[in-house]
Amino acid sequence: MSSLSAPGTIATPVVVPNAKAALWLVGTAFLALLVYYFIGVDQGAVSVFGNDMHIHEFVHDSRHFLGFPCH
């Protein structure tokens, strides 16, 4: 996996795991996936706000353009 690096250079340090770092990682990943869900999926195939379509219609163009199925 290191075919791009020149020989003899220093490796990057290990940052994860330690308990506090893991918490930050899980929290960040969760929030990011929540944003992914609301931009790409909600009020389409599944909906957390029932029949309301405000988020879907507001980000409508980006949902199409980012490759998500729509309508």
Place this chain on the structure above:
Amino acid sequence: MEKRIILRGLLAGAVAGLLSFVFARIFAEPQINQAIDYESGRDAAQELLDKAAGLPVEAAGPDLFSRTVQANVGIGTGMILFGAAMGALFAVAYLLCLGRVGRLRARSLSLLVAGGGFAGFYLVPFLKYPANPPAIGHPDTIKERGSLYLVMVLCSIVFLVAAVWLGQRLQARFGNWNATLLAAGAYAVAIGIVMALLPSLGQLADNVHTFGNHPTETPLPLENSQGAIVYPGFPADVLFSFRLYSVAAQLIMWSTIGLVFAPMAQRLLQPTAKSPVPAGSPDPVAA
């Protein structure tokens, strides 16, 4: 350290989202508008056919946001938030890779992780279920289409992680080059099997029932009861341009994440500025 990396990932992602929004505003919006015009014209033609056949005509729902809002504020919000979310996930992946990728340095790792994000989150799912402009996609199949797309995204990401793990396991025995090729081959075979097993969108039960046997949901010409074409099929050039620009926007987004994050990560992880190198001598770290 992890907080600083995540913050930089978010920043790179927001910049990336902003750039792809500018690209989308200039290149995608004209195509989206043409697709919506096509859809409106087709709906009007369908309405006339339904009236002539004595069928009830469905009233269209009210527009929650004007086209102006959708085409400027809406797409801008969507692209920038999506970019920031991808930047955050990029940072998480980058953190997990740190210290586990041999002699790979901070900047090279940034580009490789961004390339993985582009392929895993977008390009590989796109190969099976490409992006579609408005007017393509039947409302009755949104549940199946949404689930199938997410299955593709999930498989492509999980397989990518598995391929990296496999490559690292094979590295001791086959060396970097051959282990990378073997892992890439295994990824292609695994995702190829998933693509072959998942149905194409035209083959969904609702679509076959309503429209007959077609590979996709792209609208075909509308015919009246005598079989004469009263409205054309979806314009092929609009579809091609829309998809090309969609790939281009993601390429811009992920390259920006990788390129903006790379120097920040290098300063953070491999600071070398303490001892300035005399001019003219080769600098092994900056090479």
